Amino acid sequence: MASEKSGNDQYWLKSGVINVLQNLTGVLFGFGGFYLMVRMLDKHSFGVWTLFMATTTIFEMVRSGLIQNALIKYLSFSDKSEHDKILSASFALCGALTLLCIVINLIIANFLGQIWKAEEIVPLFMMYSIVYLFSGVLSQFHWMEQANFRFNGIFITNFVKSGVFFAFLAICFIFNIKIRLIELIYVQAIALFLAIVLEYFFVKDLLKFTFQVTSEWVKKLLNYGKYAFGTSIGSILSSTIDQMMLGSLLSPAASGAFNIAVRIMNLVDIPTNAIAVIVFPQSARRLATEGEGAIRYLYEKSVGTILAVLIPALAFLFLFPDFVVSFIAGNKYEETVPILKVTVLYCMLIPFARQCGTILDSIGRPKINFMLVVLNAVINLSLNYVLISRMGVMGAAYATLTSNVVSFAIAQTILHRILGVNTFHTFIYAYKFYPEFFTKYIKPRLT
Template sequence: MVKKYLSSYWIRSAFYTVLQRFSITLFGLINFIVLIRSLSKAQMGSWALFLVVTSIFEITKSGLLKNAHIRYVSSSTDKEDKAAIASSSLLINASISAIFITLILVFSDHVSVWLHTGQELATMLKWFIPGLIAMVFYSHLEAIQQSHLDFKGVFAGGFVRQVLFFLMIAGHMVLHKPYSVRLLALYQSIAIIIGTIIIYLYSRPYILHRFNPSKRWTKQIFNYGGYIFSSGIISNLVTNLDQVMTARFMPDASSVAYYNAASRINQLIDIPSFAAAEVIFPKVSMASTAEGPEKVRYLFERMVAVLLCFTAPTALLIILFPNLVIQIIAGSKYAAAAPILRLYMVTGILRPMQHQAANLLNSIGKSGLCFYLNTGSLLVNLLLNYIFFSYIGFYGAALGTLATFILGAFVWYKVMNREIGMKLSTIGTYMIVQYKTIFTNVLGLISQKKAS
């Protein structure tokens, strides 16, 4: 029975990507719960900024290479072309990582002081260099898997990576050994290296073991992915700007820890959205060339409706009880994060449409438009955060972020209405249908249980 259901692309891919996203967020949350109770607020703030810097780099680089890799490999039938695409992608991947490592060695000390973390942030980034090297191969193998519409290895590699890091920090807790932010960065590196080995084992059937990068494909990847790369940097800056600006404007590094607590819980809302983006990207890329705009609009509206069916109720529940959620996840000493969390949950209702809209524009070749929209969001967010910080102080970044997302939702809707004819009424109709389906299935299960 399980085999039958997993034979469908949508069910199989959704199953593994949701599991992957869920495991990343679940273990991230568990690790966060352990660390927030073990590190000082200042250390937690430094750790949060380390994760901001490394995740911005990792996600942005992936945005440049993975999307282009998937698009070109999935639409090509020529083995030579596939090898050239993969090789060119790997070359760009390694080059970008080398530049980032150089920037860490040269500038990390200055950035660490500028963000009021002493030398802690710089130390963590330097100890994470082995992990950055491993990430070159990890992200490359991830793109190879997904370009062949296979998601098993991506889940396995990510799962092992998360479990290993958890086991290493849990070992400290069990043995009552003090945590060191330097060791945390090293543990991240070790987990990525092992995760890369696991994903390689799953990727072997798709690897041609040829390194033949070409100028043509290198240029084509940059032409396609250049805007996505820039847009990814800006989008991730918008997502993490609250923590960076709080670190800069608040001399006490512990202030960042409050925003990090709210942001971690906020990420729970994004599990289905990011999983859906990975599943739908290859299909939309194919639909945009083979089936036309009607199919693209259908895929987009249906996916947003399904996501809202799950994210909206979760966000509303957290809006009603933010203090309880903060108490359970972070502890009573982080009670000041509850108002931030409540504001962020409003953005959690708006984000699925914006995430999917950005993903769709990239997949249909309109990455330039996505770049300009994200650039506008960054500039507005910077301005609003600065204004709110100046007049309100500590909660300024949360209010600035909320205002930016509300304005952004209106702009993104207008753009998607113009580009693909998207309508909120259609999304609403799909949501009603989805809720009816869920309700019918639940009633069916209850009837079956009563009958048995």
């Protein structure tokens, strides 16, 4: 029993460190690239890039939502003799979905260029088809690693992918080279290709296929993934619809100003993403071996840990938004300051929502998670349309805050009924985090 507990502690510590590093480097590279781009591009061009990335992120989430959790679940807990069939079905689904999304992408490119009054966005969509193909292969490799409780390759290849893109921007900034948006797509494709080649060496021992794609496993993956698919669509729409509607109702520049607040908040979202990656395979396994009580503890403890890390950062952002925006984006985005203060408020609720979705998916309740996300997306869409028309950019911030508060209340009620979750316990765990962390990791090094 002691050795099992020690093994669990090692898994959480090692996995946690790797995933925090992965999210930290990814966000820092992304933030660093944003820091340079916001200075090299004019407001309109930055807004166009913001709208383009928001749209392509939806395509990426469509694919991962349908396949990722299902593949991880079945590779983690199915007999190894079935792994070749599972992988073959997964790659076939991923390929078909990739081609479908590319077709849709090419069809809507001109339409989006017109409604956003940004014709220069059309060639970006055309060229992105290559990027989408490469990212599909890399995503499959990453999911295979995650299913086998490995994270080293994911960390290294994400570092390479993000690092190449950042290095290009840094060189252009240092040598005052004017960049075109289409060149950013070329660099993304090169970075992804390099990451695929590198990741192959981490997963080649797991790459076992059968040339026959079995309908049985295709159906299993689809049946499990259909609600996660809908959840991913609803989730990404909830997080990008405000920027898209700002682009169409106001201007790409307004979308860019709002995106700056979102980018800043991404810096404090690192622990949420890292712990979600670890919790999913652990919660699925604990449900089978320890029951619902372990899942309740896992949710309350993980959310409490995230809150303990987030609260100091969020307090600083709320108290000094002028300094943060000026330091990060310069003096031409003063309109972002009040947006950031509102964004900080609903960022407090993100750990609850993210871990709620992870837990519901892992215990076989993806339909409930799907309905929660769709509800949030509908409320967010409706409020954005009304409030942006009346209040401008601030309307998007208040719409997102309101939809998150409503979804939080409903989700906590559902978790209490299903698992007996007590929301107040998360704050207790957050409070206990600091002395526990000091006792376990700081004090031993001081003595």
